[in-house]
Structures are given as C-alpha cells and as structure tokens.
Amino acid sequence: MKLNRRNFLKTIGIGSLLVGLVGQLYTWIRSLFPNVSYESVRRVKLDEPDKIPDGVTFIDDIKAYIFREGKTFYAISAVCTHLGCTVKYVGLSKPKIVKIGGKEVEVKWEFHCPCHGSKFYGDGTNYAGPAPRPLDWVKVEISPEDGKLVLDLNKTVPQNYKLTV
Amino acid sequence: MAELEVKQKRLNGRGLFWTWSPRSEKEAGESIVRNLLLHWFPAKVTLKSLSWGYSLWLGTITAALFLILGITGVILMFLYVPSVERAYQSIKDIEYVVSFGWFIRAMHRNAAHLMVASAFLHMVRVFLTGAYKNGIGVGQNRPLNWIVGVVLLLITLLLSFTGYLLPWDQLAFWAITVGTNIAKSAPLVGEWIRFILLGGHEIEQNALIRFYVLHCFFLPSAVLILFSYHMWRIRKDGGLACVDNLVLSQKKEKVKDGIKSKTYSLLGLTTGRTVQVEATLLDEEKYTVNSVPFLIRRIGLVMLGTFIFVALISLFINAPLEEPANPNVTPNPAKAPWYFLWLQELVAITTIRIGGFVLNGAFIGGILIPGVLVLLLAIWPYFDKSSNLNTGVWFGKERIRQNIVFLVLCFFVILLIIIGTYMRGPNWEFYFPWEPWPEIPKKF
Numbered sequence: 025m026k027l028n029r030r031n032f033l034k035t036i037g038i039g040s041l042l043v044g045l046v047g048q049l050y051t052w053i054r055s056l057f058p059n060v061s062y063e064s065v066r067r068v069k070l071d072e073p074d075k076i077p078d079g080v081t082f083i084d085d086i087k088a089y090i091f092r093e094g095k096t097f098y099a100i101s102a103v104c105t106h107l108g109c110t111v112k113y114v115g116l117s118k119p120k121i122v123k124i125g126g127k128e129v130e131v132k133w134e135f136h137c138p139c140h141g142s143k144f145y146g147d148g149t150n151y152a153g154p155a156p157r158p159l160d161w162v163k164v165e166i167s168p169e170d171g172k173l174v175l176d177l178n179k180t181v182p183q184n185y186k187l188t189v
Numbered sequence: 190m191a192e193l194e195v196k197q198k199r200l201n202g203r204g205l206f207w208t209w210s211p212r213s214e215k216e217a218g219e220s221i222v223r224n225l226l227l228h229w230f231p232a233k234v235t236l237k238s239l240s241w242g243y244s245l246w247l248g249t250i251t252a253a254l255f256l257i258l259g260i261t262g263v264i265l266m267f268l269y270v271p272s273v274e275r276a277y278q279s280i281k282d283i284e285y286v287v288s289f290g291w292f293i294r295a296m297h298r299n300a301a302h303l304m305v306a307s308a309f310l311h312m313v314r315v316f317l318t319g320a321y322k323n324g325i326g327v328g329q330n331r332p333l334n335w336i337v338g339v340v341l342l343l344i345t346l347l348l349s350f351t352g353y354l355l356p357w358d359q360l361a362f363w364a365i366t367v368g369t370n371i372a373k374s375a376p377l378v379g380e381w382i383r384f385i386l387l388g389g390h391e392i393e394q395n396a397l398i399r400f401y402v403l404h405c406f407f408l409p410s411a412v413l414i415l416f417s418y419h420m421w422r423i424r425k426d427g428g429l430a431c432v433d434n435l436v437l438s439q440k441k442e443k444v445k446d447g448i449k450s451k452t453y454s455l456l457g458l459t460t461g462r463t464v465q466v467e468a469t470l471l472d473e474e475k476y477t478v479n480s481v482p483f484l485i486r487r488i489g490l491v492m493l494g495t496f497i498f499v500a501l502i503s504l505f506i507n508a509p510l511e512e513p514a515n516p517n518v519t520p521n522p523a524k525a526p527w528y529f530l531w532l533q534e535l536v537a538i539t540t541i542r543i544g545g546f547v548l549n550g551a552f553i554g555g556i557l558i559p560g561v562l563v564l565l566l567a568i569w570p571y572f573d574k575s576s577n578l579n580t581g582v583w584f585g586k587e588r589i590r591q592n593i594v595f596l597v598l599c600f601f602v603i604l605l606i607i608i609g610t611y612m613r614g615p616n617w618e619f620y621f622p623w624e625p626w627p628e629i630p631k632k633f
Contacts, residue, residue, distance in 0.1 A: 056385065056388070057384075057385065058388055058389055058395060061389050061390070062393075062394075063389050063390065063391040063393055064391060064393070082517070084517050087516065087517060106370075106536070106540070106549065106550065106551060107366070107367045107370040107371065107536065107551050107555075108366045108367065108370040109363060109366060109367065109519040109523060110516070110517055110518060110519045112519075112521070136616050137519075137616070137617075138519045138520065138521035138522055138523050138615065138616055138617070139363065139367060139519060139522075139523045139533075139537075139617065140533065140536060140537035140550070140617050141537055141616045141617030141618055143616075153537070153540075153617070154536060154537050154538065154539070154540035154549070154550035154551075155540070156540055156547040156548070156549040156550075157547065
C-alpha cells in the first residue's frame, strides 16, 4: 500500500478507533480485579495468655488450632495443604511413638481431613493421604498494646514455632 | 425402516405458524427456507437419521433438557438473591414458601443432572458410531463439530459446578473451596486464576456474585452460541453421519447397475454437491421422507417426553439443601456430586512422591489427567485413520480397537464414580457398601 495522504489518514483514523476499543476492553477486565479487600480478618486478637485454656482450642476466625502447654503457646493452621478443607483434631486414646524427620516423637493427637483423607501428626507433619506438605504453623505473638495473644496469618513461621511467655 | 410408514400427506392448511402452505415437494423445500425455526433442518431427512436406534436421540434430549433448565432457571432468578447473607434463606423460601418452588427447583436440579448424563452419552454414541468422521460430502468438517461438542460438554460441567454452589450451603462452600484450590494448583497462573474467580483470596460475597453471573449469563450464552453452531454444522456436514454410510452402501449397488449420476443443487441455493442432493446416489423415494411432518413430529415427541420425564421424577426426587455454609466445619465425608466424584477420587489418590519431591494430587488428578483426557478427546478424530465406510455405523469394523480403548476409559471414569459414591466413608476411607461407617464424634 502506497502511503499517500488518504491512506495515512485512514490508517490513523481506524487505528485510533481500535486503540479506543482496546482501551475499553482493558477497563472492562481491569474492573474485575478488586483493589480493596473487604474480606474477613487474617489477624485475630485473643485473650491474655493466662486466660487461654490449657490444651487445644479452635479459633474460628482464622481456622487454626491454638495449643497451650503451660507457658508455651503455638498454633497450627487447620487448612489442609491438599485442597483447603478444614482438618479435624483427633485426640488419640493412647499416645503413639512415631518417627518424624528421623526423631522419635510421642504423638497424642492427629489431624484428619474429611475431603480426601489426608492425615497429619500432632505437629502438622503429613503422613497419609494426598496432602503434599505439613500443615502451616501460625505466628503467635503478644500484642504490645495490651499484652493479649495475637494470631497472625499474614506472617509465615517455620514448623515448631512456639512462644513462651 | 419399517417402523416409519411413508404416507403422502398433503401439506396444506394455514396455521398460526405457516404464512404459506406448500403444494409440492419443491414448495415444501422452499417452505423450510422461509421458516426461521425450520431452516435448521433439511427439507428431507433419511429414515435412518430418524430411527431411534441410530442416534438414540441423545442430542435432542440434551437440548430439551437445556430448554427446561433455561425456563426453570429464569423463574429461579426471580426468587433467588445472590448475597452471602440471603442466598441460603432465599433457597429455603423457594423450597418451603413459594408455591411450587420445590417442584421448579427439583426440575432444574434433575434436568441439570440428566443433562450432564445425556451430553456424555451423546458423546459416547458419536464416538461409537464414528460420527465425527467425514464421509463423502463436499465441505464436511465433522471433526470440528466434535470439538464443539467436547467444549459444550465441558461448559455443561461448568454450569453444574457454578450452579450447585449458589445455595450457599455446606456442599456449595466446600465445592468452591476444593474447586478453586484445584485451579490454584495449576503452575504459574494458578494463584492468579483463583484470585480472579473468587474476586479475592477468600470465598465470600465477591465469589458468590461471580459464580452467579457465570451461571446465569456467561455460560448459558456460550452454550446458546455453540449449540447454534453445532446444529448449523450438522446441516453443512450433510446431516447425520449415517447418511454418508447409506450413500456409500448404495453407491456400490448403483455402480453395478451402471446408472449415471446426476447432480443438482438443493433449492438452487447451494453450490457444490452435498450428500443429500446427489440424486442418484441416494434414492429419495426409498430412503427419505419430508422433514415436515416426520422430523418435526419426532423432535416434538422427544422434547415432550423429556419434559414429562423430568417433571415426573421431580415429584419424587427433590433437590437437597444442606446446612448453611460453615467455613470452619467441613462435612465428613464431603462429597462432590456424582459427575465430579471421579475427579475427587483422582485428586485423593494421585499425589506423587519421588524422594523429597512431591507433586500435589490437586495438580495431577485435578488438572493434568483431566486435561490430557480432554485434549485426547478433542484431537482424536485427527488420529482416526479408518476408512469412511466406518462413518456413521455402530461399532465400525475398522474401529474396533479404538472403540474398546474409548469404552475402557469411560468404564474407568464410571468405576471411579461408583467407588466415590458408594465406597468412600468418613475421611475418604474405603468401605465396602455393606460395611457400616464408624461413628464420627461431632465435636473434637
């Protein structure tokens, strides 16, 4: 095509209309990506440490089990690492000794997933079913304002992260 | 075809739907062109295409079910509120307060289940009859129509998936949890897809409204567009594949007799030859009848039968509603509807461990295996090198091996569905149907 004045103007004209169309397309798609999240909290404040019951408690708001052993606190996420169902805490009638990472550990409870049958030891280590990795541990901290216990899903912690107060 | 007696019925009488009444076959042909609804169909149709035994009419049944779903779906749209706070209550109202609400919802749900089944069986029929193969017509592209059909089957499954989570009950909530986590396990784009599907990271209002719009607008529109194309392609491909077979078998007889072939174009409109219009190739007198009334009558019959069947079973099989969605408690066992149970079974057993390296079953069983199956399905016509004598016949002689492989794959899917339905108990553990499930404590 020879670029004379007519063709030049035609190309510019139709081209700019098309660019306009692409721009609109972009706005349509971009609008579906939310900028603000009104979703429920990923950080929850509990009570003062000595008011947390000994043993295990399920925290609804962030789907996690918090454990207290005297002055030590730790929390394990209840979200299955396979496909995200909520795992169930299963207390064992008899503690059993298992090998986790080469060390012998006494296990008093387990977590079982109802969706696809994954099973985890008390420390979240997966041992049966399709789950590809251990349950996440949740950051436990003391709020600097009022000394209450805080669980925060936004921060990642290694397995066996425990807080002693 | 003894079951259809060809009667020369005079096509006269004006009605509300005919502005013009044909007096000859040529005019009857033109009448088809002049009628919007009828020009999906040919003027004449072979008796074989009309028979119950060749096509089993599964495509028509699927279309009738889609029609039921459209009608009941629009009614339900007036009654359902897509909000996290009110969705469950509005379904409860439909069940217990709205006049005949339970019946309409049951029809919608039963038709949905049947549509998945009939679309699948339609595909099985097309495969076993080699109906995705081109025959002898000019401009045929049946493999393309097969691909369109595969896409329609996938959309049907997506429609079911987006549909059953609208009630916002336990089934709904855990289905989206698992479904979107499967999407998340896709490499690279997974996280992104889940985010755009849910409109965030959690399953909340954004997710509900998105699935609602997909279910009520995008996916049905896609079905309508593809379905129209599916139907149009059948015409362009020269009708059902059994017509090609008929022509081929007749050709052999004719060659013996030494009759010259004469070609004319249908209604003077088409260029090139299509299978129906090669006059000497298909003995019209012997093998075909007018679409009006024979084809129309039978389609009407199948549609009515489907409507009545769905209405009848809906009197006895009602749509269930589980407890309201509770993100903290996963039901035990948590089972998907039967048509997804083979996938649930797959994701549960396909996590692969090689040394320290782990591949999540969500990816293998949820994306890789189904993806490969669908891809194989879609491209299969291009690998099928059997001769066109196997087009449009049940269990064609040259296609025995591929038919067996196909049936074995179908059988595995059905087997997984049966295992998932009847042999999986709490914690997805295996129980024989006669074994009782253990008592599961409600509280931990």
